[in-house]
Amino acid sequence: MAVLDSPTTTDQATVGVTSKALYTTPYGTPGDELAPAPVGVYSAAVMITLNSGLTTPAYVWGMSLPVAATRTAFIRAVYLRGCFPVSASAAASQGAYQLLKVRGVIDTATGTAVVAIKLDSAYAAAGMELTTDGTGGITFLAPGGVEVVSLGELRQPRRVGSSGELVLYGSSPRSRTNVLELLPGESLVIKALNAITATNENIGGAVNWEERT
Amino acid sequence: MTYHLKSGATADLLTVDPTSKAMRVEHYDSAALPLNPIPVGVYMLPVNVRIGGAANGFGLWALQVPASAARDVYIRRIFLRSAFDGTAASSAPHGVGVHRVNGVTITSGTVLTPIKLDSTYAASVIVTTAQQSDGTTKLSLSGGTTLAALAYLQMDSQTGFNGALDLNWFEADNPYSMLKLVDDEGLLLYVDFASIVAGVSVSGFVVWEER
Numbered sequence: 216m217a218v219l220d221s222p223t224t225t226d227q228a229t230v231g232v233t234s235k236a237l238y239t240t241p242y243g244t245p246g247d248e249l250a251p252a253p254v255g256v257y258s259a260a261v262m263i264t265l266n267s268g269l270t271t272p273a274y275v276w277g278m279s280l281p282v283a284a285t286r287t288a289f290i291r292a293v294y295l296r297g298c299f300p301v302s303a304s305a306a307a308s309q310g311a312y313q314l315l316k317v318r319g320v321i322d323t324a325t326g327t328a329v330v331a332i333k334l335d336s337a338y339a340a341a342g343m344e345l346t347t348d349g350t351g352g353i354t355f356l357a358p359g360g361v362e363v364v365s366l367g368e369l370r371q372p373r374r375v376g377s378s379g380e381l382v383l384y385g386s387s388p389r390s391r392t393n394v395l396e397l398l399p400g401e402s403l404v405i406k407a408l409n410a411i412t413a414t415n416e417n418i419g420g421a422v423n424w425e426e427r428t
Numbered sequence: 429m430t431y432h433l434k435s436g437a438t439a440d441l442l443t444v445d446p447t448s449k450a451m452r453v454e455h456y457d458s459a460a461l462p463l464n465p466i467p468v469g470v471y472m473l474p475v476n477v478r479i480g481g482a483a484n485g486f487g488l489w490a491l492q493v494p495a496s497a498a499r500d501v502y503i504r505r506i507f508l509r510s511a512f513d514g515t516a517a518s519s520a521p522h523g524v525g526v527h528r529v530n531g532v533t534i535t536s537g538t539v540l541t542p543i544k545l546d547s548t549y550a551a552s553v554i555v556t557t558a559q560q561s562d563g564t565t566k567l568s569l570s571g572g573t574t575l576a577a578l579a580y581l582q583m584d585s586q587t588g589f590n591g592a593l594d595l596n597w598f599e600a601d602n603p604y605s606m607l608k609l610v611d612d613e614g615l616l617l618y619v620d621f622a623s624i625v626a627g628v629s630v631s632g633f634v635v636w637e638e639r
Contacts, residue, residue: 234454237451237453238454300518300584302517302586330575334608336528375586378592419521419523419593420593421526
């Protein structure tokens with residue numbers, strides 16, 4: 216009868232009382248745990264009302280990890296849908312909205328704060344800060360934002376009753392591949408590229424992410 | 429040579445599967461959470477509402493865990509489409525917010541019975557609290573807390589409009605991926621904005637598991 220002892224601590228491996236199975240924790244070759252517990256998983260709504268007075272190009276929605284944050288964020292999914300609830304079509308015109316990773320932190324003093332909702336009420340509050348403004352746009356704190364990469368573009372035809380769509384599903388953060396990582400001082404933003412032809416064109420949806428220390 | 433591996437916590441011994449001859453293991457993360465928990469059951473409910481009259485600021489559809497449920501609810505997926513068949517009109521942006529609620533009393537509407545994805549599952553714990561508006565009778569909400577929307581399904585009062593929202597949180601072997609609801613918490617679809625007109629409909633489904 217053997218008990219499996221840890222050579223570095225006094226811990227001993229356990230066997231499930233019901234399953235009679237050995238408890239294991241998967242690790243990768245470099246020594247990192249394959250499925251580490253996140254600090255929390257969060258969702259934030261996207262609801263941006265564009266105003267024809269907006270000077271484009273302009274950032275209209277953004278989420279940032281502050282420079283002093285001690286967490287890393289992993290974007291799990293982005294779901295965006297455009298809407299043109301205006302009776303008159305704008306011929307040969309499209310709204311174009313770019314989803315960008317930016318090095319820099321948004322100024323949450325601009326725009327309207329967006330609330331990060333915990334997917335489990337037991338999680339700690341999100342470290343991410345979010346804001347939106349489809350009238351004046353949002354800005355970055357000094358020294359400004361540097362666009363790193365475009366993840367995709369939402370195209371919204373300006374036709375009565377039309378709707379465009381952009382859906383991004385990253386694979387599991389656990390795989391450590393194919394998922395957008397945001398470090399402290401980095402942001403995910405939506406940028407309106409084209410002039411807004413009619414107030415009330417809008418973008419709805421959600422962003423889902425997890426945070427780890 | 430025979431060795432038996434004994435648990436460091438109890439007198440239990442590790443077993444080997446009689447068919448595969450594989451050692452039985454259970455995966456846990458370093459926070460001691462099982463990575464592959466088997467749910468009591470997996471369930472779904474339809475969402476199917478057409479708003480019959482001009483209205484705004486009301487509950488459309490809700491799912492709530494009772495105050496003393498013996499299980500936790502994990503929302504796997506929320507899939508919604510919106511459409512419009514009324515008299516076309518320009519409108520301000522409006523939509524259905526997906527909200528987490530806590531301690532809210534929800535009355536009126538039609539009680540829906542969750543559908544088991546496997547007929548051998550036990551009945552869902554939320555059988556008595558899933559409700560749906562008939563489109564003109566609003567869900568009545570009182571007390572508790574309704575948090576800010578975690579997502580928006582857009583609506584439009586224009587001919588031919590189709591909106592969509594697909595929150596597909598389920599991820600195999602990831603116990604952290606889904607929206608978790610414990611006792612007295614719930615999920616609410618709520619029309620947050622003004623200028624909703626007759627003819628907007630919302631359809632789709634919600635899928636969850638219970639543990």
